[in-house]
Amino acid sequence: MSEHVPETDLREFLRTRRARITPEQAGLPPHPGVRRVPGLRREEVAQLAGVSVDYYVRLERGRSTSASVSVLEAVARALQLNDTERNHLFALAKPTRQRPRTKATQCARPGLLRALENVADIPALLLGHRLDLLATNRLACALYLDFDALPAGERNMARYIFLNDAARDLYVDWPGTAREIVGMLHLYASHHPHDPRLAQLVGDLSDSDRDFRRWWADHDVYQPQYGSKRYHHPLVGDLTLGFEAFMPMGDPDQTLGLYTVEPGSPSENALRMLAGWTADNAHISPAEAAKHEH
Secondary structure, eight states, X not given: OXXXXXXXXXXXXXXXXXXXXXXXXXXXXXXXXXXXXXXXXXXXXXXHHTSOHHHHHHHHTTOOSOOOHHHHHHHHHHTTOOHHHXXXXXXXXXXXXXXXXOOXXXXXXXXXXXHHHTOOSSOEEEEOGGGBEEEEOXXXXXXXOOGGGSOGGGOBHHHHHHHOHHHHHHBTTHHHHHHHHHHHHXXXXXXXXXXXXXXXXXXXXXXXXXXXXHHHTTTOOOOOOEEEEEEEETTTEEEEEEEEXXXXXXXXXXXXXXXXXXXXXXXXXXXXXXXXXXXXXXXXOHHHHHHHHO
């Protein structure tokens, strides 16, 4: 699969954003007659942003290479973008041709790696380019998968979510989590439009999974910060974990994910059981252990 074309990504992002907003939501008077397009027309976005229709059309088609900050801010307001979508728009609309191509391999920052190694009682992992797994602690391997046992090219969270059947059973809300993963890849793509390994990843997932193809076409973006996830683990059953995502200022391409648990909750007991099992069965995967128990 060929690399991403920033102009196409910009066009589809703006098209899908205006398609989700009705004139009423945008504060425009109702239009008489039947509307032929969902959401806002290009003319209406131009009106709301205070730019000419011709200018907005060229911007949406990726033919304007000199969009000012004020114009992009106006378009973001007109389309009611959130902060993550706004940043995505800026990255798509003003790609720097001097950007170096993404390196094929990425190494975990030593400081982040030491931080992860010092976390023992909660799951922790380090994500890099295109959601590659750079490092995981033992409890994260027990919760998800022993990524270190996979070939280097397969240690990727998106591949795990969409290509590993166990992931669909693990997440109580698998569709919600999977859509977030797609949104994270779209956000990455706007900052690394010339990453051939991303193009290969998107191509593989598109060929293998119709849900991925459908959600990729939505052009939604997602930036993890904090929240919670519900799991149904094959060994310890149901548990709810909070998560915190940390992106160092000096290296935004690496994300340290830490999972937390409510003290005194059934989930804390389940996590302790998983940690105890991990300590006693370092060479057996939880999935294999669950098969033997049934």
